[in-house]
Amino acid sequence: MRDRIGFKASALAVIVVMAIAIPLAYSAEFSRDAAAKYILATAKAFRTVYAKQVVAQAAKSNVKPDENWTKDDHSIMLPAQFLKAAGSELKDFELGLIGLTPIYKENLPKTKAEEDALKKLAANPATGILTFEDGNQFKGIAADLAIADSCVSCHNAHPASPKKDFKKGDLMGAIVVRFAK
Numbered sequence: 001m002r003d004r005i006g007f008k009a010s011a012l013a014v015i016v017v018m019a020i021a022i023p024l025a026y027s028a029e030f031s032r033d034a035a036a037k038y039i040l041a042t043a044k045a046f047r048t049v050y051a052k053q054v055v056a057q058a059a060k061s062n063v064k065p066d067e068n069w070t071k072d073d074h075s076i077m078l079p080a081q082f083l084k085a086a087g088s089e090l091k092d093f094e095l096g097l098i099g100l101t102p103i104y105k106e107n108l109p110k111t112k113a114e115e116d117a118l119k120k121l122a123a124n125p126a127t128g129i130l131t132f133e134d135g136n137q138f139k140g141i142a143a144d145l146a147i148a149d150s151c152v153s154c155h156n157a158h159p160a161s162p163k164k165d166f167k168k169g170d171l172m173g174a175i176v177v178r179f180a181k
Contacts, residue, residue: 036177152168
């Protein structure tokens with residue numbers, strides 16, 4: 001059976017770093033805006049390392065990312081699954097993915113404000129991160145770009161994907177953080 005220690009350690013590192021941001025989010029010296037940006041930058045960095053380095057290193061041992069990774073000893077979770085798994089370990093805020101053309105409906109924006117922010121980000125991906133209030137939550141979204149050829153090929157080839165023409169560097173959606181005001 002494959003060694004999953006490295007993957008568990010990566011997920012644990014995400015959780016530890018992100019947990020630091022929660023007390024800061026409610027601190028008078030640290031704004032919700034700054035906390036959201038910190039959380040998103042950290043999540044994006046860990047996802048980038050996973051997508052570019054862990055996936056590439058695993059491929060050298062004939063281990064490939066696969067949507068059904070738990071059923072195959074020679075596969076690992078997809079970068080999107082990695083981010084969502086780390087997010088599911090968090091209790092004080094939500095971390096996930098949203099997109100205008102997601103493979104799974106659960107990744108559609110949850111509110112009109114999220115959809116509007118995502119459209120604004122899509123119009124100018126160089127913006128990078130947007131933060132906003134939405135009802136009783138404070139939210140932030142960070143541009144989620146196709147940073148590797150594997151991102152593009154996976155999305156374009158997936159039978160449930162509504163968009164089949166992604167290119168490397170395209171905005172695929174956003175990493176989203178949601179927490180109470």
